[in-house]
Amino acid sequence: MDVNGIVKLDFFINADSDENIFQGAQEVLSVIRPQWQTIDIMYKMLSDGITNKLVRCKVKDGADHEAVLIRIYGNNTDMLIDRMAEKRNIKMLNQFDMAPTLYATFKNGLAYEFVPGCTLMSKTVSQPEVYPLVARQLAKLHKLKVNGKDSASLEPVLWTRFDKFMKLMPDQFTNEHINKKFLNMKLSKSQILDEIDTLKSHLVHLNSPTVFCHNDLLLGNVIFTKMANNNDDKVTFIDFEYADFNYQAFDIGNHFAEFAGVDNVDYDFYPSKELQYSWLRVYAEEFNSPDGAEVSDAMLDTLYVQANQFALASHLTWGIWALIQAEHSDIDFDFIGYSSIRLTEYFRRKDAFLSLELPNES
The missing domain is CATH 3.30.200 (Phosphorylase Kinase; domain 1)
Incomplete structure (x- = not known):
């Protein structure tokens, strides 16, 4: 012990x-x-x-x-x-x-x-009695002073994690059926590396702060506990396997991307602009407390642009991760299919999200 x-x-x-x-x-x-x-x-x-x-x-x-x-x-x-x-x-x-x-x-x-309660689902994560609890809890996590470290001076884990994942990503798969599915994706390792470089050239200029992040806030990693008094309802985050210092906006954008679910992925559940702004206001109010800094429209506009552009990094991260799992995991899950879904969504959203502009500083 x-x-x-x-x-x-x-x-x-x-x-x-x-x-x-x-x-x-x-x-x-x-x-x-x-x-x-x-x-x-x-x-x-x-x-x-x-x-x-x-x-x-x-x-x-x-x-x-x-x-x-x-x-x-x-x-x-x-x-x-x-x-x-x-x-x-x-x-x-x-x-x-x-x-x-x-x-x-x-x-x-x-x-x-074991935390009693229900893991979130695509139909519950956006409910008004649920999403503010998640936003506040994530803001509290991001405010933590971990081991006395000044997070602003630390290197975000995102780029080193991409490097690590790409080194682990197989050039071809041992299982012939999986390898055929991968070839049908028509996406080479060099193309993925190019996408990472392109994305990095955009994201590093967004100036999203480095904070302590969960980095894997999918719906199954959020437990909603209903209490007798509704004012005492709470959420608990679990499975901190990938937790590390990272861009604040990655954690938020990753969570937004996870609204779609995992087993039956449906990106119609990706939060609307209106829902995102409501979520981000709750988050910003908690993140700024107890200093009481006013949550301005410009602050919300900035978080909105940052979160959606970093959602692209989420798609790339878990798309590559799933390719690695397809080769090595013994879990009964269609990892190659999931990778295809995430990478397809990356390309579908890429132009629209990268065209978003930060508000003018004035």
Whole structure:
């Protein structure tokens, strides 16, 4: 157990079958929940994750808030994710009550607090009782002073992450069916590199500040908890695998792009200009507090342009990510199809978004 009270377990969980996952989960629980009787424990595989395998563990007739969530890392995801940094991030965010409590780590996963509630969906993320909670929570995350670091002086992770992803992206795929699908996309590695360079030439001039970002705020990573008093409703962000210092507008634009969902992607759900401005006003009011700086029209116009142009970076990021996953992941998900959807949306929106202009400084 470390100084934060987190148990470190020296074993792997075999994720080849649900039975093996449940058996491994029981080993974890025997250490962190020794009072639970094995015969009373109920396991439920969750379907929200497309990177990892998730199992909720609770005792029969136990309260949801007493449950434990065990996450087993996906195959070869260490190529994409710095697991040590992820654990540091969760421990740090626990101190600010910004992430579920981490109970234990093992060689290929984590055990942490299960947050009762519902993950967001495309039809709920835009509801007026939901989106302001997300906007405020993201602003609070962006305001954090992490380890005393001046985020303004730090290099955003976006470009180094692109470099890393492009080095991992396969030139061709082992699976012949997947390789054929990739060839049908008619998009080469060199073309993607050109798009990254083009995008960078635009985005670096937007002057979006560097803040501590979640970087993966898809709908499944936001838990909405309904309380008896509606004024106490809350959202909780989970899965900080990709959290790091990055452009503020990337986190916002990425979240807007995720309104479309993952399993059945529909970009008709991409937030309208009106909804974006309402969302951005709530965000800016929280981000500027407690200084009380007035949220001006120019400030909202700037955030609007920045968020939509950085949404293009989101499409490229996850389009490339999905190509890597298509080669290495053992999760049952159409990664090559998802990559095609994200990259197609990038090209569909590219000209319109890059034509947006920042307000004149006057």
